[in-house]
Amino acid sequence: MKSDHDQRRRATLLKYTRFVMIAYGITQVATLVARQLGLSSVHYSEILGVSALSLGISLAFIILIQLKKTLTPGFTRFVFFGQFVVWLVMYAVWLLVLRETRVMALFFGLMALTFTLSNTQLIQSLAITVSTCIIQIAVSFFAIYTLKQPGSFAMEVFYTLCFLPSALFICGLSGQYATQRTAIKEAKRAAELNSDALVMEMDKVRQINAELEKAFGRIEELAIRDELTGLYNRRYLMDALEREKKRADRTGRLFSIIMLDIDHFKRVNDTYGHLQGDAVLKAVAKAVQAAFRVNDFCARYGGEEFMVVLDEVVPDGRVLCTERMRLAVESLSFPEIADGFQVTVSLGYTQYQRMEVVAQTIARADAALYRAKSTGRNRVEFA
Template sequence: MLNEFNFEELKATDRLPSPSGIALKMLELTSRDNASLEDLAHLIQADPALTSRLLKFANSALIAPRRPIVAIQDAVIRIGMGGVRNLVLGLSLVGKYRGGACRNFNYERYWAGSLAMAVALSFLSHRNRIIAPEETFTLGLLADIGRLALATVWPKEYARCLEKAGSDEIAGATGRSPLLNLERKHFAIDQEKLTVLLLADWGLPEIFRDALAHSKEPASASDTRTQILARQIAFARTITAWCLAQARDEHLPALEWHASNHELDQDSLPDFLEEVETAWHAWGKVIEVRTDLPPEFPPKEQAGATGRSPLLQSMPGLDIVLVDDDPVLLAKLSKQLQKADHRVRTCRDGREALKMILENPPQLVVTDWTMQPVDGLTLSRNLRRSSLGPHLYLIMLTANESEDDLVEAFEAGIDDYVTKPINLKVLLARIRASQRIAALQVELAKERTELEHKAKELSLANRKLEQLANTDLLTGLPNRRYAQQRLQQELAATHRYARPLGIMILDLDHFKSINDSLGHTAGDQVLQHAAQTMQKALRASDVLCRWGGEEFLAIVPNADLAATGKLAERLRRHLLSHQPTELTLKRPVTVSIGLGACPPARDLEQLLHLADEALYRAKEKGRNRIETA
């Protein structure tokens, strides 16, 4: 299907899930040719929590070191630069996206499922070491990142899709679902394709992306590394569903079927599942992901979503932080403000208050001036300098009424003041003024949200229009217009990064005779069948387009002429062995293929000319064959 329409544009909006902090520094470090394990270890040691988690991983049963690893340098050497990089990438996303604005998306359940997938896949790869377990742990953690991306970029729209699809899919769900169709309809992309694009953008190995794409297809008997990993992913999904299920017995038939393909009999399967589950709970504590999930209930409506402007309602109570070093006054004021329907938290000094406010911002801060070690004036200045500054309302409690003192207080950032001893009626009157400001801020935030929502709807409409403009309606493949644009992009990348690019021009053999003998409806069926069949033979990173008539064009990034030829042969054989069953044809559907590559081609015109010339030679030599110019 369409795989990267506007992906670069979507990245530019800065709304897609992205690693943060130390993970970004690590991605930058490992992209350098001169990066060393010592540099990597030094960077990790700057984060004690990350250091602890990597040491825990290095000493786990998955790595099975001969002696305990206590130094981060040893852990980096044992796991490897690529393994550490990918693991930190995954862990950073867990920390950054624990919650979000998508109402019907169960964030706790999503991460619990992703962690179960990571543990299950790493245990399976430990049994059959196609890929190192430390690498597959990351793959499992990010195997469904496309769902989180959709919930992050379009929270309201995706909430409606989840509601319409019937439920929030868990990470262990198998098979195609109504949700995927809704995603493609609304966003011109689905979670599976977006996952592959994100993994490619973050530099994860190509075998990960190909295996993910194949894992949703019927199990293949092939023993290539990609197919074995794909079967491990499919089994790990079933184990994940079992971990998250309330009624686990329902999953046993599927588990037993997968187990038989991984040298696990019915007697050893329960022990294996128990081992995975124990590790899942242990890792949940290490990276702070909840694994003891309660049963799912329908999502609650968002508080205050009445559809009416807050200014037209009776003004709601405020979230207030009350700061005073007098415990008696603090208790008395807190009780009186709570009686007035406000939600109050208390602190006894400015330092503690600053930490509390920054961690969980209130709407109003009421602070005494004279406190130790940090007074109210210093607290006000620090708050105004922070990112919360424009959104807080500050009231100072003070016994100072001199003109100079009050000027200093207002310059420090306060909005109002109340003199001591405190008159409760005066304080409540001043607070009502802050309530009106808070109500205006809520109204403005609502208007801003509505504008953002309309902008997103417009963006989606534009994506759908561009999808239609770039799609061949018969086959669902990208059309010639898209193929030419994409080829220009890939050629630019080829020249910039000095990497090869291959293309194939494919022509269905004897297609005219199908139209002449069976009619154009049958011809359309053959084109649709050939498009779907050929696409399955390609890698996840390859792009198959309808070039025109019975001709197709495949773009094969990062592949020279030899690699493109091997892929073309796989495609030719796959089409030959998968014939349309609903038609009675005089001869099997086959394809002739002409190859081109850059280098030796220098530009788009020469690349297409070489492939077209090779296709002509393939037709001349008898069809159902591959030729190069």
């Protein structure tokens, strides 16, 4: 923002200085033409000297503007009024060189209009115009009555008063232009502020959306998880089994399921209470999770029953998988419940057969689990 403001201010000052420089050049060229036509007695060396001085000062201002890193309001006023002072000095020098009141009046009026057009402050423009008229009348009086130059002082006053309305009109145009430019700047600044505010609001919206996505993600996770054990719930399990079925039917890679039930769990609840029963459920779930592979997953099927879904198990690997889970649970200890208290699980294992209904696969695993419980518990049966 600050850099853009400096660039705009630099461009304005350079444009103004070039404008003044052109006005100086026009005056010098007009004087040179008058000398060629024999309308002025000023020497070429005097014309070239004054031209070089005025143009050199303008070039110095241009270089100074280009080299200045930060353009402050004070520096801007220095450039404007510095040129104004140079103009007054040039006017005095030109008067001494030309010694012709009428030419000086034209030069003076031209430069006054130049500074008035370049300025954007109405009060300053009016001050320049009024001071120009006063100085012109004073210089005319000095030239006619002191330097004895030819001319009528009354006519000079009349010409100056004729110049005044035009200068005031230009002051009005300059002030109107300044007002419009200020309005444009304010509108642009307001647009930039609105743009910044919009960007901030968009950032807030993006942040809110990100938080909403996280919240929805947590909600979705809660919707598919069992609150007590942290395992997947039955709804997610059934959807996952349907996906596994489609994949197996398409690729031929058959999955397996294990139905797992905690032995005598009702006795745990009846003897030690439901809080201790919940602790057993969580401990068993954690042990089973630690026992299966990365691509496998476990869900709470209902009550004290769990189901583990295994991704393509070789025939020799099924015993290893199921025994690892059974032993993991058997090795658990619960000193907070009772000394020597342990739990065991019974497991029923089966493999999905292509094109069968998922319910058939579950029924086979459930039947294998029933056999395991009927034949002594804490064992595995295959179907």
